[in-house]
Amino acid sequence: MKKSILFALLAVSLPFSCKDEDNASKTKLLTAHCWVLIEGTVAPAAVINGVPVTDFYAILPLCDRDNLTCLLENGNVYVDEGASKCDPNDPQVNSSGTWWFNSDETVLFALTDTNPDTIPSELLELSANRLRIRQTVELLGQPRQVTVTYQPE
Numbered sequence: 033m034k035k036s037i038l039f040a041l042l043a044v045s046l047p048f049s050c051k052d053e054d055n056a057s058k059t060k061l062l063t064a065h066c067w068v069l070i071e072g073t074v075a076p077a078a079v080i081n082g083v084p085v086t087d088f089y090a091i092l093p094l095c096d097r098d099n100l101t102c103l104l105e106n107g108n109v110y111v112d113e114g115a116s117k118c119d120p121n122d123p124q125v126n127s128s129g130t131w132w133f134n135s136d137e138t139v140l141f142a143l144t145d146t147n148p149d150t151i152p153s154e155l156l157e158l159s160a161n162r163l164r165i166r167q168t169v170e171l172l173g174q175p176r177q178v179t180v181t182y183q184p185e
Contacts, residue, residue, distance in 0.1 A: 058137045059105065061158050066102035066112065067182035075177045088178075093118055100185050103131050109142050140165060160184070 069089065077084035085091060098114030110128040117124075129144030140153040156179070157164040163182040168175055 056160075058133065058155070058158055061160065062103045062140075062163070063105045064160075064184075066100040066185040067163055068100055068114070068185050069097060069180060070183050071179075071181035073179050074171065075179075076174070078172050078176065099126075101182065107132060109144065111144075157181075 069092075072089035072092065073086055074088050075086060077086045078088070079085070080091070089097070095113075095116045095118040098116055100112040100114050101109070102112060103109050107130050108128065109131040110125050113122060113124050113126055127144045127146040129142055131140065131142040133140060134152075138155055140155055141150050142153070143150045151167050151169060153165040153167045155164075156166055161183060164179065166177060166179045169178050170176075171178070
């Protein structure tokens with residue numbers, strides 16, 4: 033369950049290359065490289081061990097902070113454990129699936145083997161240096177807005 037929640041929080045997002053970023057398609061920006069999480073917030077706060085948490089990145093174990101989310105041009109997506117694993121016995125690729133945009137490329141969707149739900153991710157920002165999305169997820173029995181920011185690996 034931890035990986036499902038973590039993937040839901042991290043899961044659907046990524047960017048770029050671009051000599052002329054203004055003319056680059058969103059797909060090209062997303063698939064140019066893998067993305068690493070740099071910020072993550074949740075609202076309203078989730079109470080964890082009696083403490084209200086809005087900045088979940090701050091409590092994320094270091095072994096999860098280096099995970100790479102990789103969206104490929106062929107519509108596949110995978111999450112790589114990065115240089116460190118929380119459990120050395122875990123596979124290097126901890127989830128995989130498919131991704132796609134809505135028709136006007138403002139919402140990103142992903143379906144993975146670790147999460148049976150397709151959670152829409154509102155694209156807030158996408159450039160060669162930053163990917164930011166927002167999802168509404170059921171977390172600790174309540175719908176919450178989760179906003180995550182990534183940078184290129």
